[in-house]
Amino acid sequence: MGSTRLGVAMTRNVYQRSLRDFQDYADDVTRSRHQTFDDAIRRFASTLVDNTPLGDVIAQLPQVDFDQWYSKQLTTVGGMVGSGTITWPVDGRERLAMQVEMVRRMASDRLDVLDFAQNFMCVGSRFDDNIAEFVQQIFRPFVRDFLRIVHDTPSFSDGLHQRTPPQESEVSMSDELTLFISHSVRDTEIAKSIVTLFEKAFKISARRIRCTSVDGYRLPAGADTNEVLRTEVFGAKLFVALLTPNSLSSPYVLFELGARWGARRPLYPLLAGGATPAQLPAPLNGLNALSMNSADQVRQLLEDASEALSQRLEPAPSFSAEVEEVVAVSTANPHKVSPDILAPLPAVSSSAAEKQPLPKNATSFAGDKIDIHDVHTLRSNSLLSHKNVREIE
Known part of the structure; x- marks a missing residue:
C-alpha cells in the first residue's frame, strides 16, 4: 500500500x-x-x-x-x-x-x-x-x-488530481502556501490591506497566506519557525515584496528578497509608502515594480497573479473597495529612504541559506539599529550570515 x-x-x-x-x-x-x-x-x-x-x-x-x-x-x-x-x-x-x-x-x-x-x-x-x-x-x-x-x-x-487525500505529515508547507508577503513590521497596515485584497479577489483561504505581522496569518503555535519560514520563502507560489522606506532600511527584508531572487522563483516588488523605483538596490532595480499608489497598478498586480496562479479573479466590483484601501494606506504618511541603503542586494541561493547565529548589536545598511521584529524575521528565515551585517563596537 x-x-x-x-x-x-x-x-x-x-x-x-x-x-x-x-x-x-x-x-x-x-x-x-x-x-x-x-x-x-x-x-x-x-x-x-x-x-x-x-x-x-x-x-x-x-x-x-x-x-x-x-x-x-x-x-x-x-x-x-x-x-x-x-x-x-x-x-x-x-x-x-x-x-x-x-x-x-x-x-x-x-x-x-x-x-x-x-x-x-x-x-x-x-x-x-x-x-x-x-x-x-x-x-x-x-x-x-x-x-x-x-x-x-x-x-x-x-x-494533476490523481491522488488520495494525503496525511497531514506528507504535505509540505510550500505546497500549501499561495502567498507570502515580505515586509517590515512597521508596514503592518499596508501588508494587511494587501492580504485583504488577495482574499477578496481570489477567495484564498487564510491558511494559504503568510504575513507574519498580521493576526490570523502568523505561524501556528508550536511550528518550527526556522524550518517553516525557510521553506515558505522559497516555496510560496506568489512572493510579494512590500518595498517601503521601512523595508528598504532593513537588511533582513532585503536578504529575504535576495534569497527568493537567487532561487529564480517569481517575485513581485510593490512600491508603497513613498518608495520609488530609483531607490531600489540591485538586482531589485532590474525588476518591474508596481506602485501601490496607483489603483490601475494594484489591479495589474491582481491580473499578473491570476495568470501566475492559473486562477480567475472574482468580479471586479466585488474587490474595488479593497483596491482603493490599498492605495489609501500606501499613500498615507510617506517616509524618506536613506541613500546609504542603496547598495546592491546580495543574492542568496537555497543552498546558501544555512542556519547562522545572528550577530549581536547588528545594524542596517543605513547604520541604524535593527528593529527587534525584523531581527526575528530574518532569524526565522535563517538567511543571514555574519558577513552580511556590521557590528557596533
Missing part, C-alpha cells in the same frame, strides 16, 4: 512540477530584456518538449503549417516598420498550435523576436520596448490561453 501511494504521489508531482516550471519560466520571459530574452524563451520552451505532461497536451492540438502561415503574414508588411498585421487562425486550438511553434522557433533561433516585433508591432527604436510589446500583445495572451487548454485536457487534469 505504501509503494502504491508513493507512486501516485510521484505521478502527481510530475504534473505539478511541469505546471510550476511553465508558470515560473513564463514569468521570466515577461520580465526579460533584450539581453536575456533568448535565454528565457529557451528555458520556457523546454517545458513544451515531447513526451512530457505539457508536451502530451500539445500533441493533441491540430497540426499546422507554420511556414505557410508566416509567409502569408509577411506579405502584409509595408514600407514602414511595424506595419504588418498578424492574423491568427480563428479556431482557438489551431491558434495555440501556431503560437507553440512560434515559441519553439524563437527558442531554437529560427525566428528572431526583434525581427518579429519590427515587422508587426514596433513601438520605437529601443529593443526593450519592442520585446515588452511582444510580451504584452502575444506572449501573455498565449500563456493564459494555453493554461486554460491544459486544465481542460482530461489526461492532464486527471494526472
Whole structure:
C-alpha cells in the first residue's frame, strides 16, 4: 500500500512540477530584456518538449503549417516598420498550435523576436520596448490561453488530481502556501490591506497566506519557525515584496528578497509608502515594480497573479473597495529612504541559506539599529550570515 501511494504521489508531482516550471519560466520571459530574452524563451520552451505532461497536451492540438502561415503574414508588411498585421487562425486550438511553434522557433533561433516585433508591432527604436510589446500583445495572451487548454485536457487534469487525500505529515508547507508577503513590521497596515485584497479577489483561504505581522496569518503555535519560514520563502507560489522606506532600511527584508531572487522563483516588488523605483538596490532595480499608489497598478498586480496562479479573479466590483484601501494606506504618511541603503542586494541561493547565529548589536545598511521584529524575521528565515551585517563596537 505504501509503494502504491508513493507512486501516485510521484505521478502527481510530475504534473505539478511541469505546471510550476511553465508558470515560473513564463514569468521570466515577461520580465526579460533584450539581453536575456533568448535565454528565457529557451528555458520556457523546454517545458513544451515531447513526451512530457505539457508536451502530451500539445500533441493533441491540430497540426499546422507554420511556414505557410508566416509567409502569408509577411506579405502584409509595408514600407514602414511595424506595419504588418498578424492574423491568427480563428479556431482557438489551431491558434495555440501556431503560437507553440512560434515559441519553439524563437527558442531554437529560427525566428528572431526583434525581427518579429519590427515587422508587426514596433513601438520605437529601443529593443526593450519592442520585446515588452511582444510580451504584452502575444506572449501573455498565449500563456493564459494555453493554461486554460491544459486544465481542460482530461489526461492532464486527471494526472494533476490523481491522488488520495494525503496525511497531514506528507504535505509540505510550500505546497500549501499561495502567498507570502515580505515586509517590515512597521508596514503592518499596508501588508494587511494587501492580504485583504488577495482574499477578496481570489477567495484564498487564510491558511494559504503568510504575513507574519498580521493576526490570523502568523505561524501556528508550536511550528518550527526556522524550518517553516525557510521553506515558505522559497516555496510560496506568489512572493510579494512590500518595498517601503521601512523595508528598504532593513537588511533582513532585503536578504529575504535576495534569497527568493537567487532561487529564480517569481517575485513581485510593490512600491508603497513613498518608495520609488530609483531607490531600489540591485538586482531589485532590474525588476518591474508596481506602485501601490496607483489603483490601475494594484489591479495589474491582481491580473499578473491570476495568470501566475492559473486562477480567475472574482468580479471586479466585488474587490474595488479593497483596491482603493490599498492605495489609501500606501499613500498615507510617506517616509524618506536613506541613500546609504542603496547598495546592491546580495543574492542568496537555497543552498546558501544555512542556519547562522545572528550577530549581536547588528545594524542596517543605513547604520541604524535593527528593529527587534525584523531581527526575528530574518532569524526565522535563517538567511543571514555574519558577513552580511556590521557590528557596533
